[in-house]
Structures are given as structure tokens and as C-alpha cells.
Amino acid sequence: MLNAIRLICGFALDGLFGDPQGEWHPVILIGKIINGLERLFFPKKRNFKREFIMGFVLVILIAGGIGILYYFLGRWLRQYFLLGFWVLEIYLIFSFTAYRTLMTRVNNVKLALEQDNIETARQDLKHLVGRDTEHFSEKEIVRAGIESLAESFSDGILAPLFYTALFGALGGLVYKISNTLDSMLGYKSSRYYFFGFASARFDDLMNIIPSRLSVVLIGISAMILGKFWKGVFQYSLRDARKHPSPNAGWPESALAGALGVQLGGANYYGGKREEYPFLGEPLLELNPTRIDEALIVIRFSTYVGVLVCSLFSIIIWLL
Template identity: 35%
Template sequence: MPLRQSVTAAGMIAGYVADAWFGDPRRGHPVAVFGTAAGQLERWWWADSKPRGAGYATVCAGSIAGLGMLAERAVRNRPGVRFVLIAAATWAVLGGRGLAAEGREMARLLESGELPAARQRLSHLCARDATGLDAAELTRAATESIAENTSDAVVAPLLWGAVAGVPGLLGYRAVNTLDAMVGYRSPRHRSFGWFAARTDDWVNLVPARVGAVLTVAAAPLAGGRARAAWRAWRRDGGSHPSPNAGQVEAAFAGALDIRLGGTNTYHGEVERRSTLGDGRPPGASDLRRAVRLSRLVGAAALAVAAGIAVAR
């Protein structure tokens, strides 16, 4: 195995283990620092214009990817330092442990009937308006977010790291963060955030479908059914408003024998989504199963990414 490829694979494995063991730093998280800087730049750059929004997203994400490229070139002949760089970048962009922790905490709050706290906690997983949501709707929202973020926060960054190294890791996370910041179709961001949202769609096209395949494969290990996951994914994955989120959400619904989809409110705008899966509405125990499935899919994605890095 060539040294460069083995260092990439080993660095990503180390970064994944660091995320699984330590989770996100409590202060000074690199993604939060980037988000703060991008938010400040947006206040100066904003205009109700698609070209202005495209320039903003290009500068923000391009700068981060460029810094990653320069850093990787600076250590290309120093395998030990390069290993540390890749491990640190992987740890910084992954969110598997944090996602699982939020899912388990939501399940605990729902099981204990603490609905006001659960409504407040939902904001840690998604931007959905939780005002007035009952236990069933809160559970569905959390389960859908676990599924979608399994792809966004674990599968996609690992795959981009495998094919593009540190620039891929950092550039992907920058694009995904910008989508979360300005990609929603609110009046302020309908035009300005269009480019960021479309770029996020593009960079997730392959990872979302890989995530769905891995969900099918991992379903039996989470007490689910691979055939049902495959059927729900192939039938329902394309009916979601997002070209990517529905892929993994549908696969999760089939794997866990639950039903997802329905009416959601984001920033005052109502979305009515098609049904995903044929099962019952999810309960708190299903949310815990979704967390387990998410962790299994993440581990499988790591194996795939390491294999790609070696083969590359």
C-alpha cells in the first residue's frame, strides 16, 4: 500500500475514533468559528440577489477548502504530521457522537413526558418550528433529523475526505454549514442562499445514496429488515422535497418499520411532505433504534471511505 494512501486512511480512522470517543469540543469548535465568521460576512455582503449569494458562498467555502489544500501541501512529505492533520480535520468535521447524544436525550425527554424541554431540545437537531408539536410529531422530527444528519454529518464528510483529503473534508463541511445558515427559503435567503443550497444538494448527491445503501445493509444489525429498507428507499426516496434527505430518511423508515413524512414548518413556511415507509408512527424506542442504526451506518461509511482512500 502506498504510504500516502495509507496515511489518509489511517488519519480518517483516527479522526473517526476521536469523534466517537471525545465528541465535539465544548468551546471553540472549528465549525462554530467558521459559522460565526460567515455570519459576520453575510451581514456586510447580503443583498437580495443570487449572484451576490453565489459570490458569498464561493468565497466562504473556497477559502476554507483552499486553506486545507495549502495545509496538506505543506506536509505532503511529512507522513507523521500529515496523519495528525487528517485526523484533526476528520474529527473537526464529523458529528456522529453529538448526533447520537442528541437523539438519546430527545428519547429520554419524550419517554419522561417532558414536552416543553423536548420542543426546546429539537433545535439542536433541526430548524423545524417545534411550537405546539406533540410527542408524536417531536419523535418524527427527531427521527428524520437523525436519518438526514447521518448522511450530512458522517457519511458525506468521510467520502469527501476519501476522494479529496483535507480540502474535501473542510470544503464539504463549509458548504453544509452555509446551507444550514442561508439555504432555507426564507424571505431573506430565498435568492441570497440559492447557490449555497444548490451546492449542498450537489455535494450530497452521491453520499446520500451511499448512506441509503449502507442503511439497507446495516438494517438487520439494528433489529430491522434490509428488504423493507430497500423497498422504502427505492419507492419513496425521490418523493421528498430535497433530492438527498429523502434517500436516507426513506431507508431508515423502511429499516425500522416506521412511517415518516408529513407537515413541517420552517421559518414560518409550511412544507407538506409525502409519506416515507409503510410502518407505524415512530415512538421514543424507535428513536433509540434510529440512533443505533445511525452509528452502524457511520461505521460502515468509515470502512468504505478508508477503502476508497487506499484505492485512490
């Protein structure tokens, strides 16, 4: 029960103020630890087998070490300084969700397009995607914005809430560790292909349930809003597994179905073309109005997600 209250308080702070910035942000600190351990563990002389093993050691050490330290810190604070425990838990939950920041950034892209300022829209989109945006047309900008919104809803909003509901801020902390490890080391580049394998798979594992839960939440919201809610489930089941990511295809297919649009296609990363499967059906045109509709669907989905995760937390407390 109390964990549900902390979850709601943390999310409310995020909704009011957005992501707290600064060098003391928990994710920034996690990133610094990852950087330090990468320099320590990455073999001085290239050895693929050793890189593969040390990648697993790094994941276990960071996730297990930080998780255990926070577990005992939380127990101590709960026993001797209860107010401090509440403040720390709520601050961490506040730091781990990215609702307001995500919505603001996607909305900025939409506003730039509505003002026919496509260059500003391309620049704003760089805050959301890793692909090349320099020559994007309006349609490509809309598609990229909706895809990023869908995926970020799953791994930037719902997943931290889900693990917080199950295990308190400790759950959200371990999830953000997995997410940060993947964003820093989970690349299929020559340096990280073996060393980052464990980081990428750890993040994939942590997102299995939230990504599929996102389909249900988007479906419920689409039904409430009078969108194509049947398409949410139809296209998710049909198209999600086509995506090269084991998780990203689920929220993207669901949002494509809710809006009646088709996502996917060619993307460029560092000038290199990559083909992604098509998700959904092109019932409606990809234009700035679709971004506005996507924001409304994700806003409702987030509120439903907070309610569902709070209920999860209460049920666990009752058990």
C-alpha cells in the same frame, strides 16, 4: 493508506469525546468568514440579479479560497513538519464528524419520553430540528427525532467521511464549507432567496452521492440487525423523490423502511404549516422504542460507513 488511518483516528476521537466546542472550532471560524463576506457582498440596494451573481461569487471565493490555502498549507506541513500535518488533519476530521453529539442528542429525546417528561423532550428536540416543537405530541416528537437522525447521518456523518476518504481533510473541509453556507444562507426568505441560491445548490450537489450511499449502508445494517431491510430499498426508490429536498428523502425513506414506520406529514415553521410527503409504511407504531431502534441502525450504519470510506481511501492510494 495513511489517509485511511487518519480518518479512523479522527472518527475515533469523535466517538470518544464528541464534537469539540469553542470559538476556534473550524465550523465557527468558517461561519465568521461567511458573515464577514456576506456583509461585504450583499448589495446595499436590493437588486435581485446582483444578489444572485454575488451569491455565486461568495461561494467560489470561500470554498475555493479556503480550499486552496489549506492545500498549500498541507503541502508545506507534509514537507517540513510531518507531525503537525498529522495533528491538523486528524483534528479537522475529528471536528467535521458529528457522530457522538448526534447520537447523544437523539438519545436524550428518547430518555425524556421514557420518563414521561414530554416538555423536556420538546426542548431537547429543538437541538435537532428547526420546526416548532411547543405543542408536539409523543408521536410527533418520535417522528421528528427519527427524521433528524436519518438526515444528519447522511450530511453530518457520512458525507464528511466520504469526502475525507476521497481527498483527505481538504475534502471534509470543502464539504463543511458547503454545509455551513447552506445552513446560513440557503433559506428561501426574502433576503436570501437570490443571494443564497448558490449556497443551497452547492450543498445539494455535495450531498448527492452521500445521501444515496446512506441507503445502501442503512440497508446493510438493517440486514445485519434483522430489520425490514427489503423495505429500505423498496421505500427509498418509491418515496425519496417525493421529498422537496433532492437528498433528504433518501436517508429518511431508508430509515423509515428499516424500522417499518411512516415518516413525513405536517410540520410548522414559525407558525406556518408545511406539508411533507409520507415516507414508508406504518407497519409499526411511532413510540420511543422506535427511536432506540433507529439509534441502533444508525450506529451500525456509521461503523459500516467508516469501513467503506476507509476502503475507498485505500483503493485510491493503491491507484
